Amino acid sequence: MEISSDTIAAIATAPGEAGIAIVRISGPASLSIADRIFKGSGDPPSKRQAGTFLHGFIRSSSTPHDADADETILLIYRAPHSYTREDVIEIQGHGGRTCAKRILRAVLEAGARPAEPGEFTKRAFLNGRIDLLQAEAVADLIMARSDRAASAAIEQLEGSLSSSFSSIYDCMINAAADLEASLDFPEEDLPSSLIQGAVERLRSAKKQLDTLLATWEEGHLLREGALVVISGKPNVGKSTLLNSLLGTNRAIVTDEPGTTRDTIEEEFVLDGVSLRLVDTAGLRDSDNVVEREGVQRAHALINKADLNIMMYDAFVKPGTDELKQLMEMDPCRCIVVLNKTDLGQKTSSADFPGFTVISSSLLKGTGIAEIRAAIIAKLGIQGFDLPHATISERHRHIIQNVLAELNDTLKVFSPDNEDLLVPAISTLRTAIEQLGTITGKNYDELLLENIFRRFCIGK
Ligand SMILES: Nc1nc2c(ncn2[C@@H]2O[C@H](COP(=O)(O)OP(=O)(O)OP(=O)(O)O)[C@@H](O)[C@H]2O)c(=O)[nH]1
Ligand SMILES: [Mg+2]
Incomplete structure (x- = not known):
């Protein structure tokens, strides 16, 4: 066990306008630092019991116009009954851009040093409160x-x-x-x-x-989010599918083939699991340098995806090249969507042996529920009914x-x-x-x- 001799401090809340912000101090000098900067009624923090919270003001020698840094609530934890197992002081001040910085400045002037990323949790580990897995x-x-x-x-x-x-x-x-x-x-x-x-x-x-x-597989999906890539020929309705799944008009949709040039990635939570949903440029040969780059990026993403959604125009029989590319894919990691069935259907699941095939008319709003269900099934998400550590x-x-x-x-x-x-x-x-x-x-x-x-x- 490593006993820290120094005292660390940091703002523990995210920057921005909010009700409160918290400055946390941990280490042997926490209470004496609190005594130096805290102005309240009654005994100073070091004479108080653990678990006490006090109302008062934070003094700072460097605050402009000699004003106090902030009006606060100060919480006292005594070793070993704290997050780090050391003496800890938490000061709750007003949220926003300035107050927490003013409090932290006062704490640092009184003798603490700025904490490094994760240092409070690192101390909790080094002091034996948690192990590395828990950290x-x-x-x-x-x-x-x-x-x-x-x-x-x-x-x-x-x-x-x-x-x-x-x-x-x-x-x-x-x-x-x-x-x-x-x-x-x-x-x-x-x-x-x-x-x-x-x-x-x-x-x-x-x-x-x-x-x-x-x-691991489940852990990877939960931690990083599953990469779900929508690809196919131009104009089959890829961007329409992205928008339908997100429920917003995120990607531009036009009837002009080659509308999407760059990849468009959006995070989306489906059945409690986070997906990184990517719309890609329509796959075709092009003389246009921008479109060619977009198609290359699409191919790279298809190879990396946890799940590919391959889209086809239901009215057009897929070419041999298209089918060849599909047959190289793992059917367990692929969903075939035959879109625009409202215009008629010349293709069917028989053209895609071994693959999960869903017919849709995104224009009319059909097939989207089946696509969602297929994503969940293919990613094996429904097997995660009871969340467990991974x-x-x-x-x-x-x-x-x-x-x-x-x-x-x-x-x-x-x-x-x-x-x-x-x-x-x-x-x-x-x-x-x-x-x-x-x-x-x-x-x-x-x-x-x-x-x-x-x-x-x-x-
Ligand atoms: N009839 C019909 N039209 C659709 C359907 N889904 C999308 N469209 C239309 O098809 C056209 C192309 O849709 P997009 O979503 O832009 O197709 P895309 O695959 O993203 O096209 P690129 O970005 O060019 O590769 C648009 O005019 C859509 O409104 C559908 O189910 N039926
Ligand atoms: Mg598009």
Whole structure:
């Protein structure tokens, strides 16, 4: 545990006009700083009990015209019963562009230093109140793009992932201890039950890690939002579909083929999951340099998409080139929309074997509900009925390494040959050390820097 000797401060609320703004102070000098700057009736903050809130004014030597910085409410938390487990003062002032800055200036003049991004949460981790998974959940919660993402982050904050990883960690530690104990036996007396038990524990750890690995896809959709790309030939109704899904006239729609040149991306929450919906330039050969660039961007997005919506004019039989491109796509990640059925229909699902096909007339408002339902079904969103914590890209990377090492351990492992036990244990120890970096049982400065730099200042 690292005890901080300095005291940090930051504005914890977003800038802009609002009812209140909060300045947070954490560290050993929090209360004495509060005494220096707070002007209220009765005893100074340092003589008050934890949980007290006081009304008063903040003095600042540098406020113009000798005026007080702001009228405030001051809250007192005493270590270890605070967010950081240190003494913490929170000062609630008026919102807006100026008051919080005036309060912060007073706090810094009184001896605090400006906090770095995520430093309050980093202290909560270093002081043992939360582990790294919970710290990451705080950032996920703040950045949640949808209700489901927020619920998943709350689950993680409450420790559901932490307990899964801790039980796998313990399982591996116990297996390593058993294997190490077996080294003390002479070869002919090697207790097979000890070794067999260790192997079973390792297999169980592998299984649990595989289960957690399977939550990555969902976690990726919740954290980053699913990239849903609408593409197809010019004039088939792509921009009309974007507008219909968003419920606004975001993209220009005309009857002129080649209207959309650049990509248009909008965020959109569907069934609690955030989507990054992109309208693209109609796919065709063009002499126009701007349109050509737009088509290139469309192709790049099609390759990156979590889900492609390929649109066709229902009245026009798709060409062989168009179908060839479609057949290279994964039907699980693609929806075919045959639009403008009000003009008549010459195509049907039989032209797109293996694909989910929806007929629509966006002009008449038909098919849109089916398209929404297909997006939800294809992204597997309806399977997320109960929001649960999901692993992130960082965790996935570590789990994959740990699984590789577990496989090596089990491969090398031979109960009949003590010589092979030693390298097996060493591989297992490496795996355990890596796994420990998920919860923060093991960490270094670089790991913490990478995690906390994505936080905002004041959290
Ligand atoms: N009849 C009919 N017209 C439609 C339908 N959906 C869209 N349109 C019309 O088709 C024309 C082209 O629509 P857009 O949404 O601009 O088509 P686009 O695919 O984005 O076209 P580009 O941006 O040029 O690639 C517009 O005049 C729309 O009003 C439909 O279901 N039926
Ligand atoms: Mg368009």
